[in-house]
Amino acid sequence: MNGHRPKDKNQMTSLEKGLYLLSLMAEEPYRMTVTELVRESGLNRTTVYRILTTLEERGLLIRDGNNKAYRMGPMTYHMGNVYLLNANYKESLLNILEKIGRESSESVGMAHREGNQVVSMFSIETHQPVKVNDRPGVFYPMNKGSYGKCLMAYHDPQIVEELLDQATFEKTAPNTLTKKEEILKEYARIKAQGFVESIEETVPYVIGVGVPLKSPDGQIENVVAISFFKQEGYREKLEEMKKILFRYQRELEMYLY
Numbered sequence: 001m002n003g004h005r006p007k008d009k010n011q012m013t014s015l016e017k018g019l020y021l022l023s024l025m026a027e028e029p030y031r032m033t034v035t036e037l038v039r040e041s042g043l044n045r046t047t048v049y050r051i052l053t054t055l056e057e058r059g060l061l062i063r064d065g066n067n068k069a070y071r072m073g074p075m076t077y078h079m080g081n082v083y084l085l086n087a088n089y090k091e092s093l094l095n096i097l098e099k100i101g102r103e104s105s106e107s108v109g110m111a112h113r114e115g116n117q118v119v120s121m122f123s124i125e126t127h128q129p130v131k132v133n134d135r136p137g138v139f140y141p142m143n144k145g146s147y148g149k150c151l152m153a154y155h156d157p158q159i160v161e162e163l164l165d166q167a168t169f170e171k172t173a174p175n176t177l178t179k180k181e182e183i184l185k186e187y188a189r190i191k192a193q194g195f196v197e198s199i200e201e202t203v204p205y206v207i208g209v210g211v212p213l214k215s216p217d218g219q220i221e222n223v224v225a226i227s228f229f230k231q232e233g234y235r236e237k238l239e240e241m242k243k244i245l246f247r248y249q250r251e252l253e254m255y256l257y
Contacts, residue, residue, distance in 0.1 A: 017043060018051045022060065022076075031069040062115045074117035074139075090122075092255045096248055097124045097224070104244050106228040110213075110252075111140060111147035113221045116163060118142070118151045121222075143169045143177045144201035146210035146225035153187035153196070154212060154220035160187070174200045195242055196223070205230040209238050211245045215256045224252055 012020065024040055025032060034052065038045050052070060055061040059075030093110065101108045101124040108124040118140040140148040142163065152160055161184075169178040177183045190196045198208035210225030226241040228234075 014051070017041075017047065018055060021048065021051055022055070022072075025061065025070065025072055031064065031071045033069045037070070059117070072114075074114040074119060077112065077114040077117075077119055093252065094122060094124075096252055096255075097122055100124070100224070100226070100244060100248055104226050104228075104241055106226050106241065108224070108226050109147075110222060110224050111151065113151040113155065116155070116159065118148045120147065141169070142167070143183050144172070144198065146196045146198045146208035146227070147223055149177075149183075149186060149198065150190055150196040150210050150212055150223040150225075151221065153190040160184075173203050173206075176201050195245075196225070197238065198227075199238075200230065207234055207238060209242050209245065211242070211249050213249065213253050213256060215253070222252075222256060224248070 021037060021041060021043075024037060032040070034045065034049055037043075037052070038048050041048065052061060056063060056070070056073070059073045061070045062073040063070050097108050097110065110121045111118055112121050113119075120138045120140065142148045142152040142160075152163075164180045164183060169176070171178055177186060194211070196208075196210045196212075198206075198210075200206065202208075206227060207230050208225055208227040210223045212220045213222040213224060214220055215222070224245055226245060228237065228241070231237075
């Protein structure tokens with residue numbers, strides 16, 4: 001850490017203290033316990049704990065179960081999505097997604113798992129007059145759709161079990177998965193075949209197919225997917241879309257970090 005401190009802590013507002021703690025979490029080692037944050041910030045333990053609790057409740061921080069250390073939460077990713085869209089290092093990903101969109105003539109997107117949340121990163125809209133993709137920054141459930149199912153399938157199994165035990169799922173379309181057993185079975189299928197399908201799970205008549213993207217560290221925290229409306233011969237079209245995604249899978253992975 002660089003040890004930089006803002007103005008005297010006695011003159012800091014509650015908001016400034018919260019922002020300062022967040023700035024500390026954005027530096028190596030990117031995980032800190034309450035004790036470490038108290039020592040680094042110079043704030044008293046009660047104040048630090050109160051702020052951390054609020055930040056955790058808002059999704060700005062999450063806490064590791066093993067060592068009780070805090071790290072950046074999914075809401076920071078959500079709030080930073082505009083920056084990501086404008087950052088130069090993301091331009092290559094967008095260019096590839098646009099190529100997939102032109103080749104498929106359908107809606108294309110990427111999503112990322114941050115902690116236990118799956119959030120949309122990019123959305124390239126279909127060339128058709130009716131749109132099916134959500135805009136970037138939208139969170140996705142773990143029981144339906146290409147994004148949520150794929151990335152939770154590759155998440156820590158113990159955490160997934162706990163999340164499923166705590167959740168209840170509403171049936172929103174003919175094939176929405178609502179039971180823990182069928183969701184876990186679907187996760188196993190996704191990992192075995194290396195791709196995900198979503199057929200009328202989110203809303204009626206919407207089909208999706210996606211492939212996982214592996215980061216350099218071997219983790220799968222990103223997925224690219226194509227969505228389109230169900231029509232006659234949709235199975236053949238689904239296979240065609242899957243082949244397109246697999247062709248660009250490695251190219252996309254080259255720009256992940």
